[in-house]
Amino acid sequence: MSDTIAPTAAPANPAALGLVGFGMTTVLLSLVNAGLLPAGGEGVVIPMALAYGGLIQIFAGLMEFKLGNTFGMTAFLSYGAFWWWFALLLIFAHTGVIDISQAGPTVGVALLLWGGFTFYLWISTFKLARILFLVFTTLWVTFALLGLGAVLGQPQLTHIGGWLGLVCGTLAIYGSFGMVTNATWGRTVIPLG
Template sequence: MPADTEFGNPAPLGLVGFGLTTVLLSLVNAGIFGSSLEMAVIPMAIAYGGTIQLFAGLLEYRNGNTFGTVAFTSYGAFWWWFALLVLFESNGLIDTVSPGALGIALIMWGIFTAYMWIGTFKLNWALWSVFLLLAVTFFLLGFGNLLGIDALVTAGGWVGIVTGLDAMYVSFAEVTNWCFDREVVPLGGVPYGGPTTEPQTGTAD
């Protein structure tokens, strides 16, 4: 294994926490599974998608990785927001959120993801694809809810499945490459070209 192991890379942990949870919820949005799976996603969103990503983001801060800090802590907070929204609604602590209001919130997350995607042009193609797919997912879900078009929500579910699997692939690649101390699973070069501004294997959603 690599000799330089003073600090571990938290990105693979944050990526798999995000990716696995995203796949599960996207299976519901795509209409493959019903609301019973969504109830199973809630504790997963809190424990894995939410808390693990917040933890990874704090570790990225320690590593001096601005991109990783912003990405992991933000999407970790997103999963906490989603879980609390469902729990608060189901227990009558807040009024039911209208599809239009939910759509606006998801569109704002799409805008955030789009500007984070710009940063991936200096990272690698794998992360570039994750953030692009995630932005598309948010916009499809957002406009689908806002406009009341179920087909867009379903499409967002299918793109979300691909997004989550893509994030899990990047996690797999980074863990495997660390274990072998060389690139065994490709992540792709830098899309924009030139030297990277952050370590290629230390950042992601």
């Protein structure tokens, strides 16, 4: 019998999974918001928002909880819930379960609240990897543009928000790519700052 203890593998970084789930769903919706895909494309966004943007981020947030990462837990669980809220809003509105025709600026105010929440998380990114700082910088501004576009009835703000959302989602995908690649190679191959 040997007294040697087998080395324990380091836990996987759930941020890589959460970021790609967030990033791909954000890019798809932003293509619609920017006018590069038709508005009817929101029907394609709904299942992705539930499965990848929502559920996968919730899984990532729960894994971050287990690792003791308060920032990752708060961000991934919250944005996972955001995607579920967004998908359910569209499903309920399109199926007549709820009528948002009289909601006025309520959806825009909800997006502005998400922008405020994202701004408060953004402050914490000053101490984190530069890629997270960039993702959250573009995300809170995206929410502000989308929210103001909805509140003020200014579709051009929604289009600009869509373009910035494309940048945000792409940055998140890049961050995930870097985390997975660097972990696989065991060294920094893709710089994340």
